[in-house]
Every structure is written in structure tokens, then in C-alpha cells.
Amino acid sequence: MFMRIDHIGIACHDLEEKISLFSSTFDLTVVAREVNEEQGVKEAMLHVADGEGGGSYIQLLEPLSPDSPVGRFLAKRGEGVHHVAFGVPDVERAMAEIGGKGVRLLDERPRHGSMGSQIAFLHPKDVGGMLTELVQAPTP
Amino acid sequence: MFMRIDHIGIACHDLEEKISLFSSTFDLTVVAREVNEEQGVKEAMLHVADGEGGGSYIQLLEPLSPDSPVGRFLAKRGEGVHHVAFGVPDVERAMAEIGGKGVRLLDERPRHGSMGSQIAFLHPKDVGGMLTELVQAPTP
Numbered sequence: 001m002f003m004r005i006d007h008i009g010i011a012c013h014d015l016e017e018k019i020s021l022f023s024s025t026f027d028l029t030v031v032a033r034e035v036n037e038e039q040g041v042k043e044a045m046l047h048v049a050d051g052e053g054g055g056s057y058i059q060l061l062e063p064l065s066p067d068s069p070v071g072r073f074l075a076k077r078g079e080g081v082h083h084v085a086f087g088v089p090d091v092e093r094a095m096a097e098i099g100g101k102g103v104r105l106l107d108e109r110p111r112h113g114s115m116g117s118q119i120a121f122l123h124p125k126d127v128g129g130m131l132t133e134l135v136q137a138p139t140p
Numbered sequence: 141m142f143m144r145i146d147h148i149g150i151a152c153h154d155l156e157e158k159i160s161l162f163s164s165t166f167d168l169t170v171v172a173r174e175v176n177e178e179q180g181v182k183e184a185m186l187h188v189a190d191g192e193g194g195g196s197y198i199q200l201l202e203p204l205s206p207d208s209p210v211g212r213f214l215a216k217r218g219e220g221v222h223h224v225a226f227g228v229p230d231v232e233r234a235m236a237e238i239g240g241k242g243v244r245l246l247d248e249r250p251r252h253g254s255m256g257s258q259i260a261f262l263h264p265k266d267v268g269g270m271l272t273e274l275v276q277a278p279t280p
Binding site for chain 2: 048051086130
């Protein structure tokens with residue numbers, strides 16, 4: 001079902017500061033920047049490696065407002081890992097398969113993720129406290 | 141510097157329960173089980189994918205006692221992502237390079253990680269609140 005660890009989503013207060021920190025500390029390159037109004041974040045993807053069906057990234061997330069999901073996460077837990085995303089070949093099929101095993105899906109249908117991907121989130125309480133994202137990379 | 145996202149370390153109260161959950165929900169296979177007395181954990185590695193210089197895994201961690209690092213993490217934050225590990229070709233060289241940029245290392249020299257790897261941890265406060273592990277896989 002999983003083809004790769006697609007990305008680690010890290011919540012931060014200051015996107016530009018953390019882009020500078022991660023790119024200089026680990027020699028990582030920013031390959032995309034986006035504002036996702038639906039999710040209430042501005043974000044950057046830093047490329048770690050290439051994998052089957054897509055790459056692996058560190059995703060830095062700054063909330064657009066304090067009452068967005070990432071804004072509330074920051075207020076409660078501070079900066080750090082917000083979610084983990086796994087690459088799947090077909091996000092709708094993965095949602096059906098995982099949902100059929102009793103794991104709650106936070107999305108009824110796939111929505112738009114970073115860099116043209118299709119994504120869906122799983123309820124963290126059903127998967128060991130880890131907010132889990134499924135990612136289907138766009139067809140090349 | 142990074143060759144892959146090596147693993148996501150997830151702290152849990154009951155290793156066997158979570159092995160069952162993750163392997164059945166995501167069709168993952170346990171490839172190693174270990175007790176690491178030095179780190180105060182028993183653990184399992186579930187294989188996600190193969191990558192450059194080593195694989196990618198979900199690592200499930202159950203503390204051996206409440207006063208171990210993972211035990212204290214669970215008491216404070218509950219189950220969830222404990223750390224993220226990145227594969228490097230040479231852990232000593234990566235430690236020197238990263239330490240030279242002002243990031244605090246939690247280990248003065250590499251120690252034994254899962255499946256024969258050499259590892260070192262970075263101070264989470266210096267890398268965006270993410271407890272970060274460097275992993276050099278054993279030579280095949």
C-alpha cells in the first residue's frame with residue numbers, strides 16, 4: 001500500500017526562518033512554495049530524496065491564522081512534527097481499503113495537496129497518535 | 141547529506157497492540173524486533189520502502205520503564221511521533237558538519253541503533269522542535 005515516506009510536515013511560526021535553518025543545516029533545496037487557503041497554511045517543500053512513485057520531502061508549515069488547524073497545533077504543542085505522509089499509488093483506493101478496516105478518515109474524498117498531489121488524512125487516534133496523510137503524486 | 145527519510149519513531153504504550161494495528165491497517169511487515177537497554181525501549185521496525193543506502197521504516201517504541209526518555213515523552217505528550225530519522229552515508233561526518241553549523245548534538249559519538257545501524261541525535265530545539273536522528277545503515 002505504501003510506496004515511500006512522502007514527507008514530514010513540521011509546524012513552525014516563521015516559514016522563512018525555518019526554510020533558512022533547514023536548507024543551511026542539512027543542505028536541502030526548496031522545490032516548491034505554496035499558499036493553501038483551504039488548509040490555512042503557507043508552506044515549503046524541501047527535497048530529501050527520490051523514491052518509488054514520487055519524492056521524499058520535509059514540509060514546513062506556517063499557519064495563515066491562529067484558528068487554523070496548524071495554528072491551534074502550535075498554540076497547544078509548539079513547533080515540531082505536525083503530520084507524516086505516505087505515498088500511495090491510488091489515494092481513493094487506499095482510503096477505501098483503510099476505511100474498511102475501521103480507521104476513521106478525516107476527508108470524505110481526496111483534496112488538493114502540495115505540488116499537485118491528491119491527499120487524504122486519517123484520524124490520529126486510530127493510528128497511534130500520528131496524524132497520517134496519504135499522498136498520490138500527480139502523474140508525471 | 142540526507143539520502144532518505146530512514147524512519148518515523150512512534151512512541152506507544154503497548155508494542156504488540158501497535159504492531160498489530162500498523163501491520164494490518166497498512167499491510168506492513170515487521171522486519172526486526174529489538175530490546176535496546178541503552179535507550180530504554182523495546183521496538184519493532186516495519187518496512188515501508190527501499191531507498192538509497194538503506195530502507196524506510198515505521199519504528200514502534202515501547203518504553204522499558206516510565207523514567208526512560210520514551211516513557212517521559214508518553215507521560216507528557218501521549219502516543220505519537222517521537223522522532224524522525226534521516227539516512228546519511230557517514231554519521232560521524234554528518235555530526236561534524238551539522239555540529240559545525242551550531243546545532244547541538246545529543247551524542248558525542250555515534251551509538252548503536254536499530255538493525256546494526258550507527259546513529260546520533262540532534263537537539264530538537266535547534267531543528268524546529270523535531271527530535272532528529274542521523275542513521276548510517278550497516279555496510280551490506
